[in-house]
Amino acid sequence: MEILNEHINNILQQLPSNVTLVAVTKTRPVAILQQAYELGLRDFGENRVQEMIDKQSILPADINWHLIGHLQTNKVKYIAPFVYLVHSIDSLRLLEEVNRQAEKHNRIIDCLLQIYIATEESKFGLDEPELKVILESAIYKSMNNIRICGLMGMASFSDDTALVRREFAHLKSLFEEIKSAYFAGSTDFSILSMGMSGDYQIAIEEGSSLVRIGTALFGER
Numbered sequence: 001m002e003i004l005n006e007h008i009n010n011i012l013q014q015l016p017s018n019v020t021l022v023a024v025t026k027t028r029p030v031a032i033l034q035q036a037y038e039l040g041l042r043d044f045g046e047n048r049v050q051e052m053i054d055k056q057s058i059l060p061a062d063i064n065w066h067l068i069g070h071l072q073t074n075k076v077k078y079i080a081p082f083v084y085l086v087h088s089i090d091s092l093r094l095l096e097e098v099n100r101q102a103e104k105h106n107r108i109i110d111c112l113l114q115i116y117i118a119t120e121e122s123k124f125g126l127d128e129p130e131l132k133v134i135l136e137s138a139i140y141k142s143m144n145n146i147r148i149c150g151l152m153g154m155a156s157f158s159d160d161t162a163l164v165r166r167e168f169a170h171l172k173s174l175f176e177e178i179k180s181a182y183f184a185g186s187t188d189f190s191i192l193s194m195g196m197s198g199d200y201q202i203a204i205e206e207g208s209s210l211v212r213i214g215t216a217l218f219g220e221r
């Protein structure tokens, strides 16, 4: 608990006041989440639906649950009652399902569009044409139960810090472009989710407003 407290304080000290810390709790046992909660953290990130609902059902109700991993359409219904922010919208079909399930629960679900910025093949996300197709579609414009709050991206998993910096800078400039082209006059589009344990300092320098940190808080998985 003392070590965790030290890690939390160390990271919080490095974050500007406008940057949110999401503690990535995937694979961590509930007791660890309980400790993080007692130390004041309220934003937890999980990448698997089953794990998130198991934990949500036993932990305090005022936790903000962030779904950060790839989300399958058929699993949206399980998290729709409570999820705080879905970071990983990577298709119009998925967005439609989130809207449909949110409507059933009479709520609006906040979402980020995940953008593919890395050089690696394995990462999920939209490219820029796909992003614009979604935002210009009649289907998107007709949705009343989702709110697009910003973008999320993962940089290449690389020691090449110049590459990582370029990828984050690119996502930041895309964020600003999309904000002025599609969300002018709205305060909804305000979250840029980028930065993990290995690269959050660079992400913050390049304009991140939300970092997703696991290992640097809880140790190696």
Ligand SMILES: *Cc1c(COP(=O)(O)O)cnc(C)c1O
Residues within 6 Å of the ligand: 024, 026, 047, 068, 069, 154, 195, 196, 197, 198, 212, 213, 214, 215, 216
């Ligand atoms: C696991 C994960 C993180 C956190 O990674 P760490 O390197 O442990 O900080 C952040 N974002 C996503 C999408 C993840 O899957």
